[in-house]
Amino acid sequence: MILYHYDVAIKDHTGKEFSPSLPRAKNMRIFEKMRESFPLVFNFPMSYDCNKNAYSSKFFPQLKKATTYEVSLEPEEKKTADGKKGNWNNFKITIQKVNEASLKELFDCMRYRPGKKHEMPTTIMQMIEVMFRHYRAKKYEQISNRNFFSIDEEFAKHHDIGGGKCGVTGFFGSLRPAAWKDGSILLNLDMAHTAFYKTIPIIDFLKEIDDYISFDSTLPPYNTRNFSKALKTLKVKTTYSVRSYKIKELHTAGPRKTFFDFTDDKGKTSKVSVEQYFKKVYPQVKLKYPDFNCLNVGNQNKDVFVPTELCIIDKGQKVKKKLSEKEVASFIRSTAVPPQERLRQINKVAERNDFNRDEMLKALTFTISDKPLQTKGRILPAPNLTMDKNRFEPNSGVWDLRYNKFHNPGELKTWAVINYDSRTRDDTLNKFLNELMSQGRSKGMRISSPFDVYTCRDRNPNPSNDFKYYKEKQANIQLIMCVLPGRKFYGAIKTAGDTEHGIISQCVVSSNVFKCNIQTIVNILLKINAKIGGVNTIVTAIPQRVTGLILIILNFDNFDILNFPQDFREPFMILGADVNHPPAGGDSSIPSIAAVVGSYDTSGTKYAVERRAQEHRVENIVDMTEITMNLLRNFRQKVKRPPSRIIMYRDGVSESQFPQVLAKEMMAMRKACLTLTKDGSYTPGITFICVQKRHHTRLFCDEKYVRTQKNKNVPPGTIVDRDITHPTETDFFLCSH
Secondary structure, eight states: OEEEEEEEEEEETTSOBOTTTSOHHHHHHHHHHHHHHOTTTOOSOOEEOSSSEEEESSOOGGGSSOEEEEEEEOOSSSBOTTSOBOOOEEEEEEEEEEEEEEHHHHHHHHSOBTTBOOOOOHHHHHHHHHHHHHHHHHHSEEOSSSEEEOTTOSSSOOEEEETTEEEEEEEEEEEEEEOTTTSEEEEEEEEEEEEEEOSOBHHHHHHHHOTTOOSSSOOOHHHHHHHHHHHTTOEEEETTSSOEEEOOEEOSSOTTTOEEEEEOTTSOEEEEEHHHHHHHHOTTOOOSOTTSOEEEOOOSSOOOEEEGGGEEEOSSOBOOSOOOHHHHHHHHHHHOOOHHHHHHHHHHHHHHHTGGGOHHHHHTTOOOOSSOOOEEEEEOOOOEEEETTEEEOOBTTBOOOTTOOOSBOOEEOSEEEEEOOTTSOHHHHHHHHHHHHHHHHHTTOEEOOOSEEEEOOOSSOOHHHHHHHHHHHOTTOOEEEEEESSSTTHHHHHIIIIIISOOEEEEEEHHHHHHOOHHHHHHHHHHHHHHTTOBOOEEEEOOOOOEEEEESSOOEEEOOOOOOOSSOOSOEEEEEEEEEOOOTTSOTTSOEEEEEEEEOSTTSOOEEEEEEEESTTOOSOTTHHHHHHHHHHHHHHHHSSOOSEEEEEEESOOGGGHHHHHHHHHHHHHHHHHHHSTTSOOOOEEEEEEEOSOOOOOOOBOHHHHTTOSSOSOOTTEEEOSSSSOSSSOOOEEOOO
8 A cells, every 4th residue: 555645835816825823733633624625635534743744645636746725714713792803814734745655664663573573664654654643633732743631531531630731631542563463463452631711711720729819909010910911822812702812911000090192083093001992992891890900812922901700711711830749649640540440441531532433444455453452561570679688579669668778878967957847846766767767777777966956047059059168167067958848859859969959858748757667768768878988789599480371361370480680790890871951942052961971889779970061962972982881991990890781771862863872872881881891801891771651551450460460550560571572673571679
């Protein structure tokens, strides 16, 4: 089958192109209007990516050359509240065939042949992805290329998370090449969740932000600025017309005291207030709050003022601003569902979409099963851990620390405590600190009392100044513990400790101080011990017992024993790497930050850090040779020999970047190894693993196995390396221990 690629350009009636800048939903409406208006031309399914590209499995002869079609798009509402007819929008769409590709090329690449390697044809995958998404982009709110949300509560009820926002349930959908049946295309479905603004009047939205707000007078400047930040860029509709606007700001005055130049029907211009204007032009509109701040819904060139009480938040708006702590907590609670409920929701998505009746998928001759794929997996045994000469094996991902000391307890001699939550009383904090020191000593740590415990009563504290004070007071200070009311000051504390003053910090939420729970305290000590140079546990051996199971309907089989190494006799080094990028579309002068950590002991528990600033949004680590060299030298200095094996865990790499990153970074690591010795004889084994966390592949147990499990999840150590994996690459799905 041949797939055809058509270029699409949407222009206004003057011929000015603006398809990339229009909202995706409007582009889709224009494209579908064209197909409806010219049925003799577009007599076969054609998909559209809501931007510049259309695809079909049919060649349209009329589109061999650039052809322009004119369409008129009617507004959703034909008349305004005052009876005036709304405007029609006229568009010109120019469409032309630009490319073609054969599906055979894709399926040839998916059929594994030993010793033969093919790169997946990304162009063809993009074509069939757009064809899969077309119907869903018409029906749902498409937030990204693969996430679709139902504003009409089709999959689950909306959850109120506060602040005029709600948690909305949607789904993720993507077509993936897979190894199943010697190369297949599988549909990856999963639930997706995001926050939307409620479709409520702005007045009610402001009430949800602040219960004590009064609309009888103008807000003070401080409140006006805060509410303006919350409202900025929100799209609103008015109750007196069909027009929609984008909020520029919350104005400093109300309709009664906001004036502008108004030209009447006779051409006479005079200064009128917003209140007077509405009395004259919209006599049916009665303002209830003439003194409350107006909304400025104008643009950079012109201000347009509208009474706040006449505006309603337009539907289908995703929250792009950062959620508050309470909103995040409420959102997470609303999305947490048991595995079997998640599976039920995914099946409901498949049922509602009815993929086998999709005209685009029919055109591709694709058929999709109405049941999830069943495949086999294995449960890898948990590694043996050692603490204080005692060896034990974790069970179901947990192990008991109560009766074991740390493998290598650290010494905490010089430390201080800053209490940033003035509601936490001194006696409560002292009780917590005494329990912390007692539990630490029971784990073998040598902990002295803090040389200072300070409660900060400043409503807007400056952690940097506090850290600077303690650095000057005790030059050899090891750690500062900070008690916080929430996450409000967390970023400022880490910046002060990690980047400004070089002091280790340990944050504790005040609610945990109040509870003084021993298990929580031990978990905090695990962090503190590692931060001050101690070692909590080490991996000493991996058992040879391996259990098999079937996934997405899981039950146990017996597998042959695999030959795992019984211990780590040869020294090895573990590397972890990621590149952090500034926001897309932001200032291009802001660099990306590359960071690599490398272990430097025989148990892989202590590590050094290398970091570099590099060119804006460059994914591969540019200075990988120098970074690897520094980490290898550090390892050799500590262990007295270089590692025999190197394992790299690389995060943040998309599939399209695999070849580029692997080629450049692996080559750089090899170069560093060769230059470590004078004769270039150092060539350790390198395992390069790209780690992806947001792949949306969900594994479920079968009903027989579910009955034996408390939480119904797949057990820790579950690994799947067949059927749902890549048809030619070496990959696997792992639920870690």
